Amino acid sequence: MSVPESRPEAIELDGADPLADLRRRFALPEGVVYLDGNSLGPPLKSVAARVQQTVGAEWGSELVRAWNSCGWIELPARVAARIAPLIGAREDEVAVADSTSINVFKLLAAALSLRPDRPVILSEEENFPTDLYMAQGLAQLLGDRARLEVVPRNRLRSALDDRVAVLMLTHVDFRSGELHDMDEVTDAAHRAGALMLWDLAHSAGAVPVDLAACSADFAVGCGYKYLNGGPGAPAFAWVAQRHHDELRTPLAGWMGHRDPFAFSTGYEAAPGSVQLQAGTPPILSLVALDEALEIFSSVDVHALRRKSVALTELFIALVEDRLSGHGLRLASPRDPERRGSQVALAHPEGFAIMQALIDRGVIGDFRAPDLLRFGFAPAYTRFVDVWDAIAALGDIMTDRTWNRPEFRVRSRVT
Amino acid sequence: MSVPESRPEAIELDGADPLADLRRRFALPEGVVYLDGNSLGPPLKSVAARVQQTVGAEWGSELVRAWNSCGWIELPARVAARIAPLIGAREDEVAVADSTSINVFKLLAAALSLRPDRPVILSEEENFPTDLYMAQGLAQLLGDRARLEVVPRNRLRSALDDRVAVLMLTHVDFRSGELHDMDEVTDAAHRAGALMLWDLAHSAGAVPVDLAACSADFAVGCGYKYLNGGPGAPAFAWVAQRHHDELRTPLAGWMGHRDPFAFSTGYEAAPGSVQLQAGTPPILSLVALDEALEIFSSVDVHALRRKSVALTELFIALVEDRLSGHGLRLASPRDPERRGSQVALAHPEGFAIMQALIDRGVIGDFRAPDLLRFGFAPAYTRFVDVWDAIAALGDIMTDRTWNRPEFRVRSRVT
Numbered sequence: 143m144s145v146p147e148s149r150p151e152a153i154e155l156d157g158a159d160p161l162a163d164l165r166r167r168f169a170l171p172e173g174v175v176y177l178d179g180n181s182l183g184p185p186l187k188s189v190a191a192r193v194q195q196t197v198g199a200e201w202g203s204e205l206v207r208a209w210n211s212c213g214w215i216e217l218p219a220r221v222a223a224r225i226a227p228l229i230g231a232r233e234d235e236v237a238v239a240d241s242t243s244i245n246v247f248k249l250l251a252a253a254l255s256l257r258p259d260r261p262v263i264l265s266e267e268e269n270f271p272t273d274l275y276m277a278q279g280l281a282q283l284l285g286d287r288a289r290l291e292v293v294p295r296n297r298l299r300s301a302l303d304d305r306v307a308v309l310m311l312t313h314v315d316f317r318s319g320e321l322h323d324m325d326e327v328t329d330a331a332h333r334a335g336a337l338m339l340w341d342l343a344h345s346a347g348a349v350p351v352d353l354a355a356c357s358a359d360f361a362v363g364c365g366y367k368y369l370n371g372g373p374g375a376p377a378f379a380w381v382a383q384r385h386h387d388e389l390r391t392p393l394a395g396w397m398g399h400r401d402p403f404a405f406s407t408g409y410e411a412a413p414g415s416v417q418l419q420a421g422t423p424p425i426l427s428l429v430a431l432d433e434a435l436e437i438f439s440s441v442d443v444h445a446l447r448r449k450s451v452a453l454t455e456l457f458i459a460l461v462e463d464r465l466s467g468h469g470l471r472l473a474s475p476r477d478p479e480r481r482g483s484q485v486a487l488a489h490p491e492g493f494a495i496m497q498a499l500i501d502r503g504v505i506g507d508f509r510a511p512d513l514l515r516f517g518f519a520p521a522y523t524r525f526v527d528v529w530d531a532i533a534a535l536g537d538i539m540t541d542r543t544w545n546r547p548e549f550r551v552r553s554r555v556t
Numbered sequence: 557m558s559v560p561e562s563r564p565e566a567i568e569l570d571g572a573d574p575l576a577d578l579r580r581r582f583a584l585p586e587g588v589v590y591l592d593g594n595s596l597g598p599p600l601k602s603v604a605a606r607v608q609q610t611v612g613a614e615w616g617s618e619l620v621r622a623w624n625s626c627g628w629i630e631l632p633a634r635v636a637a638r639i640a641p642l643i644g645a646r647e648d649e650v651a652v653a654d655s656t657s658i659n660v661f662k663l664l665a666a667a668l669s670l671r672p673d674r675p676v677i678l679s680e681e682e683n684f685p686t687d688l689y690m691a692q693g694l695a696q697l698l699g700d701r702a703r704l705e706v707v708p709r710n711r712l713r714s715a716l717d718d719r720v721a722v723l724m725l726t727h728v729d730f731r732s733g734e735l736h737d738m739d740e741v742t743d744a745a746h747r748a749g750a751l752m753l754w755d756l757a758h759s760a761g762a763v764p765v766d767l768a769a770c771s772a773d774f775a776v777g778c779g780y781k782y783l784n785g786g787p788g789a790p791a792f793a794w795v796a797q798r799h800h801d802e803l804r805t806p807l808a809g810w811m812g813h814r815d816p817f818a819f820s821t822g823y824e825a826a827p828g829s830v831q832l833q834a835g836t837p838p839i840l841s842l843v844a845l846d847e848a849l850e851i852f853s854s855v856d857v858h859a860l861r862r863k864s865v866a867l868t869e870l871f872i873a874l875v876e877d878r879l880s881g882h883g884l885r886l887a888s889p890r891d892p893e894r895r896g897s898q899v900a901l902a903h904p905e906g907f908a909i910m911q912a913l914i915d916r917g918v919i920g921d922f923r924a925p926d927l928l929r930f931g932f933a934p935a936y937t938r939f940v941d942v943w944d945a946i947a948a949l950g951d952i953m954t955d956r957t958w959n960r961p962e963f964r965v966r967s968r969v970t
Contacts, residue, residue, distance in 0.1 A: 169616040182620040190611045193840065197604045201786060202583040205919060206596040214787060241835020243809035244658060251697055267821055272810035272835065275823040279808030283665055283698070292821060366836070372615060373628060373839035394693030395657035396686035405923065407681055407706060409689040421655020421686065422780070424841035425787035426607065505619060509819065 145459045152529035155456075161449050165522040167437060168370075175504045175527045175534075180316075180344055180484045180517030183370030183434070192433040193426060201425075214425050217432060218376075218397075219416070224435040225369070225378050228443055229342060229361065230352030235386075237379045237418035238428070239397075242343055242364050245379035246276040248391045248418055249360040250308060252381070253337045254280075254288055255390055257307035261288050264302065264336070265310045266295045268317065273310060273341055298327075302334040308360075309336050313351065314344035314482030317509050319454075319474040321349065321482050324356040332357070343367060346378075348450050348483035348520060350443045353380060360385075368483065368519055371431030379418045386414045395420030437521055446520040450483040453518035453528055457485050460532040468539035473513055484517040495538060497549035502534040559873045566943035569870075575863050579936040581851060582784075589918045589941045589948075594730075594758055594898045594931030597784030597848070606847040607840060615839075628839050631846060632790075632811075633830070638849040639783070639792050642857055643756060643775065644766030649800075651793045651832035652842070653811075656757055656778050659793035660690040662805045662832055663774040664722060666795070667751045668694075668702055669804055671721035677704045678715055678750070679724045682731065687724060687755055712741075716748040722774075723750050727765065728758035728896030731923050733868075733888040735763070735896050738770040746771070757781060760792075762864050762897035762934060764857045767794060774799075782897065782933055785845030793832045800828045809834030851935055860934040864897040867932035867942055871899050874946040882953035887927055898931040909952060911963035916948040 146152040156162050169187045170176055176184060200212040209215045222236035229236075239245065250263055263277045269292070277290040293301045302309065309331040314321055324340065331338040339360040345351055347368030353361055359382050365375030381389055390411065396402045397419035400410040411417040455478055461470060473486040489495055489512060496508040506516040516531065538544055560566040570576050583601045584590055590598060614626040623629045636650035643650075653659065664677055677691045683706070691704040707715045716723065723745040728735055738754065745752040753774040759765055761782030767775055773796050779789030795803055804825065810816045811833035814824040825831040869892055875884060887900040903909055903926060910922040920930040930945065952958055 169612070171617050171619070174619070176619055178620045182615075182623075184619055185611055185616045190608060190616070193607055193611055194604060197599055197607055197786075197844070198583070201596075202599045202604070203585050205585070205588070205590055205598055206592045206921065207914070207919065208787070209596075240654065240658065241809065243811075243835035244654065244807060247807055271813070271816075271819050271821060274821055275808045275810055275813060276834075278823045279804075279806040282804065282808075283806035372611070373622070374836040374842070375838065377835070390693075390696065392693040392697035393658060393661055394689045394696075395655065396689055397657075399685070399689060402685075405685050407685060407688055409692045420690075421657035421791070422788040424789065424838040426840040426844055427838035428788070430611070430840055500621070505621065507620065 145456065145463060146529065149526065149529050152526045155525035159449065159525065161441065161445060161520060164437060164441065165524065168522045170522060173503050175530050177504065177506045177516040177518065177523070177527070177531060179519030180367050181507055182366055182373060183368060183519060184522065185372065186370065186434050186437060188436070189372070189430050189433045193430055196426060196429045217425065217428050218419055218423050221428060221432045221435065222378065224432070224438065225346070228346055228351065228438060229363070229380065230354045231380050232383060234414045235380050235383055237415040238376050239379065239419045239423060240377060242341065242362050242377040243272045243276050244393065245362040245377050245418070246273050246341070247280055248393050249339055249362060249379060249381070250277055250280050250310065251392045252389055253308035253339060253360060256337060256385065256388060260305055260307035261286070262305045263288060263290045263308055263310060264298070264306045265290065265292050266298055267292050268295055268315050269310070270312050270316045270341065270343065273312065277310065299330060302330060302336060304335060306334060306336040308339050310339040310341070312341040312343060314349060316344055317513055317515065318486050319482040319484040321480050324351070324358065328356045328358050344482055344484070347438065348446060350447050358382065365431045369431065370434040370437070372427060372434070375427050375431040376423060379415065381415050389417060391417055393420045397421060397423065449520035450518055451478045453520060453523055453525065454478065454481060454483065454485050456525060457516065457518065457528050457532070460528065461487065464532060465536055465539060483519065484515060487514045488512045489514065491544050493552065494544040494549040498538045498544045498546070499534055501549065502538070504531045504534045559870065559877060560943065563940065563943050566940045569939035573863065573939065575855065575859060575934060578851060578855065579938065582936045584936060587917050589944050591918065591920045591930040591932065591937070591945060593933030594781050595921055596780055596787060597782060597933060598936065599786065600784060600848050600851060602850070603786070603844050603847045607844055610840060610843045631839065631842050632833055632837050635842060635846050635849065636792065638846070638852065639760070642760055642765065642852060643777070643794065644768045645794050646797060648828045649794050649797055651829040652790050653793065653833045653837060654791060656755070656776050656791040657686045657690050658807065659776040659791050659832070660687050660755070661694055662807050663753055663776060663793060663795070664691055664694050664724065665806045666803055667722035667753060667774060670751060670799065670802060674719055674721035675700070675702050676719045677702060677722055677724060678712070678720045679704065679706050680709045680712055681706050682709055682729050683724070684726050684730045684755065684757065687726065691724065713744060716744060716750060718749055720748060720750040722753050724753040724755070726755040726757060728763060730758055731927055731929065732900050733896040733898040735894050738765070738772065742770045742772050758896055758898070761852065762860060764861050772796065779845045783845065784848040784851070786841060786848070789841050789845040790837060793829065795829050803831060805831055807834045811835060811837065863934035864932055865892045867934060867937055867939065868892065868895060868897065868899050870939060871930065871932065871942050871946070874942065875901065878946060879950055879953060897933065898929060901928045902926045903928060905958050907966065908958035908963040912952045912958045913948055915963070916952070918945045918948045
């Protein structure tokens with residue numbers, strides 16, 4: 143792909159994009175270049191009607207009967223079956239339940255019980271904070287039996303020793319977009335006798351994942367980023383089939399019971415990943431995720447990856463060609479093989495620059511201390527969006543628009 | 557209140573009901589007598605539009621900005637503030653997060669850490685199973701440091717000794733509707749040096765609760781029964797303010813961090829019950845709950861209780877007057893002071909009788925081995941509904957309709 147030299151040339155790239163039609167299925171506001179789908183994916187157009195049907199024709203008409211008559215009780219398994227092919231999993235290995243945070247807790251506890259003589263949960267400083275927090279919460283609960291060790295990425299290999307029960311890493315770094323090599327890292331963990339837990343929050347739906355091929359043990363992931371399931375959509379959890387017999391979740395809720403509606407006093411785990419269901423699932427949020435996943439039934443995740451790489455390559459090439467001299471530094475790997483579906487640029491005025499971009503309708507986000515973060519969800523991002531984002535960023539840097547006082551006020555969430 | 561002798565007399569009772577107008581705010585299907593709001597409350601009519609707004613005008617238009625611009629980030633606290641007055645709580649003592657099951661786990665772990673020398677979680681056989689399961693999951697995780705003891709209700713007092721860290725009970729029994737005396741039981745737990753955790757799933761919104769007055773320590777409750785928040789709506793958790801300084805949840809997610817968007821590596825708990833937030837909340841399900849709670853802003857929970865008692869009294873009186881000789885046995889307390897907002901009738905053919913009732917449009921549910929369960933949510937149940945339910949039940953018993961084969965097939969959920 144040659145780098146376009148004009149906006150019409152960028153539009154030509156969209157004309158040649160075999161995935162271009164997917165965008166029409168998303169509800170995206172006019173005049174917005176949305177580059178934050180790695181934080182919250184947009185709704186599919188069909189989601190509004192689906193949720194409405196669930197509120198009106200199902201909940202409002204069938205009332206409690208809808209658990210059976212409208213299939214709500216089967217919905218977690220159905221959504222799990224839609225996610226499985228995106229991550230190289232068998233359907234019965236995936237559970238859709240709770241949040242990524244809660245699922246991390248379940249699987250770390252399961253990992254520790256499989257390695258009772260090893261107290262260490264190993265992770266890296268760059269990992270997404272809630273994964274580290276959940277490990278800290280578990281370690282505090284377990285006292286001497288568990289502790290979290292967090293090291294810089296370049297010290298992970300040397301920290302992998304016979305005290306480590308489980309290595310927990312996020313496949314795509316939430317700041318830099320840097321990819322771990324899942325095969326290589328999983329293999330290193332296994333050679334040290336440790337189990338491997340992958341957080342796929344920033345990969346599932348944009349970066350192909352093959353959990354079976356890399357022989358990982360556990361995984362979690364997020365429903366509301368590249369899966370577009372809506373704000374706070376239920377998350378997923380994955381346990382390799384070979385661990386199912388020994389699997390025990392400490393969050394032993396009734397939906398993970400072998401026979402929830404027997405209302406028996408003693409807990410008996412359901413087989414496989416079903417036991418990772420805990421309480422009653424939030425159906426309105428779950429149907430939105432179910433509907434959103436429809437998009438993946440018509441597209442191959444490798445085709446999505448090809449487009450994602452083309453988008454991030456174009457963005458970086460345009461930064462290099464057109465935005466030099468403004469002090470923007472690429473904070474993501476230059477090699478697309480080592481990069482997820484997002485690009486980070488560092489600049490000391492990153493916060494204000496991002497506010498100015500958002501004011502221009504280009505929505506990315508900022509991560510302290512200095513990162514402008516841009517996500518390129520391949521299902522709906524156009525090549526012309528990349529062009530327009532670069533054009534807006536160029537104007538802002540040239541005109542120093544970011545120096546306006548209204549862009550320097552820090553809000554609580556970005 | 558005299559017992560009506562005809563359907564028009566029952567309608568007269570509705571005419572005199574000061575809460576009668578509330579029903580018009582609910583979306584209830586024609587021809588249905590809904591007596592299962594203790595399992596899943598119906599939607600308010602305004603919920604459909606509210607959820608639609610969240611999908612379209614918020615998620616679809618504001619995208620990730622909606623966390624700030626539409627107040628999503630404040631929504632858990634806002635919903636908590638709506639629930640607080642229903643349970644005699646301060647706003648900052650209540651968290652709205654996750655499921656009842658997950659919240660039980662958080663608070664049992666917190667209770668054990670406040671009583672480190674006491675390993676026993678005490679509960680009763682009649683408790684709702686998921687509460688017992690979560691305690692079993694926690695006990696298995698903690699090994700010698702915790703165990704669940706489950707005794708029949710009449711042995712609770714003698715089991716309360718210096719090994720008990722926390723007594724966990726459900727205020728209103730999910731089968732019989734029998735009420736615990738919260739003051740008396742909490743006091744007994746405290747005299748034994750134990751903490752008290754109440755599950756308010758079957759009371760909040762229908763039976764007045766005063767957690768402050770009874771000096772309880774912890775509580776959880778459900779968003780989708782009498783609070784009408786929708787299937788799998790987020791649940792609530794309550795921690796008495798006096799325990800806030802020492803509170804530590806093992807489910808230490810980023811939304812319970814003091815400053816989630818600092819993305820720091822170390823967990824620092826937010827003050828008060830906010831730390832009971834774990835992962836990202838499911839916004840679509842949460843807005844439905846927020847909208848549903850609007851009903852309580854215009855009505856006093858004691859007025860709801862008066863109507864609830866009148867409804868259950870009428871139901872029982874009509875069973876006694878009109879349904880004797882059919883082998884139906886009252887399985888709920890006859891004294892309304894000892895009864896929640898539901899009534900259970902026992903019959904060996906209970907399952908088939910309930911299927912026949914549902915076929916007639918009278919929706920209650922069945923709980924093994926032999927209970928027909930009827931909930932009387934005071935916000936939308938009419939006196940004429942009680943009359944119609946009794947008339948249908950009378951026909952079914954007289955005609956032995958329940959003996960038809962189609963009513964004897966067991967489905968997975970009821």
